[in-house]
Amino acid sequence: MGQNFLTNTEISKKTAGISLGGYEGQSCGAIEIGPGAGALTSELCALYKKVVAIEIDRGFEAVLGETLGEFDNLKIIFGDILKTDLDELIKNEFQGCAKVNICGNLPYYITTPIVMKLVKSGAKPDNITAMVQREAADKLCSDPGSERYNATAAAVCYYGTAKKMFDVAKSNFYPCPKVLSSVVNITPHKKAAALPKDEALMYKVIEAAFGKRRKTLANALSSDLGLDKGKVSEIVAAVTGNKDIRGEQLDIKAFSDISDLIFDLDKI
Numbered sequence: 001m002g003q004n005f006l007t008n009t010e011i012s013k014k015t016a017g018i019s020l021g022g023y024e025g026q027s028c029g030a031i032e033i034g035p036g037a038g039a040l041t042s043e044l045c046a047l048y049k050k051v052v053a054i055e056i057d058r059g060f061e062a063v064l065g066e067t068l069g070e071f072d073n074l075k076i077i078f079g080d081i082l083k084t085d086l087d088e089l090i091k092n093e094f095q096g097c098a099k100v101n102i103c104g105n106l107p108y109y110i111t112t113p114i115v116m117k118l119v120k121s122g123a124k125p126d127n128i129t130a131m132v133q134r135e136a137a138d139k140l141c142s143d144p145g146s147e148r149y150n151a152t153a154a155a156v157c158y159y160g161t162a163k164k165m166f167d168v169a170k171s172n173f174y175p176c177p178k179v180l181s182s183v184v185n186i187t188p189h190k191k192a193a194a195l196p197k198d199e200a201l202m203y204k205v206i207e208a209a210f211g212k213r214r215k216t217l218a219n220a221l222s223s224d225l226g227l228d229k230g231k232v233s234e235i236v237a238a239v240t241g242n243k244d245i246r247g248e249q250l251d252i253k254a255f256s257d258i259s260d261l262i263f264d265l266d267k268i
Helices: 009-019 039-047 058-067 086-093 108-120 134-140 151-159 199-211 217-225 229-240 252-265
Strands: 028-033 050-055 074-078 099-105 127-133 160-168 181-188
Touching (some): 039 058, 050 058, 050 086, 127 160, 134 151, 151 252, 199 252, 217 229
Parallel strands (some): 028 050, 028 099
Antiparallel strands (some): 127 181
């Protein structure tokens, strides 16, 4: 399935340690996305009270049984993380755990859908640590107004703060990938960055804003959400002071405020 396997155990150990987020591991649980051959999994099992690893490829079943057979605090689920109910998983598997963190070497071709699922999940994981393509890491950690800032970065800002922890050279994988990698840590806000009246609507506003980057925010929202352009322009101007502003200039609070005013229009 196009995997590149991490061969440097020190990087796996470092990534697992970052995922703890300063908590005592033996009181916490971890969900691992894509254990592959189990390099990161073994380090997580050594730190956490319980680990649930979700792997989509059953071709790894025999390998994982061999490499991780010594751990009695591990459960492997063969399934698709994008179809996994994280709320139910946490309720069923992590009773007695003070915190539940998520960690994984994410498949680069579906990094964005996975990150969006995690930050939008009602489960609200206590910490997210992921190895991703370095270009994706730079986008996740970008600020409003920058060229890299996108819908995923805005959604992450609603959940918490993303920070690139370290880069990983190509030589640490087999086979050697064509791209550089980075480990990113996302910690939830202690105080909400925004309190939208309707989270789903706010996400629609964010996605519409970045779906047509060359358009003004008012034009993008009017087109994608089927709203009267005049009313949307008034809303954008009321929040930002500029009816012609583009979506990449807005922080999460502005997106939330705009979605609240759209919500009050009672048109969606």
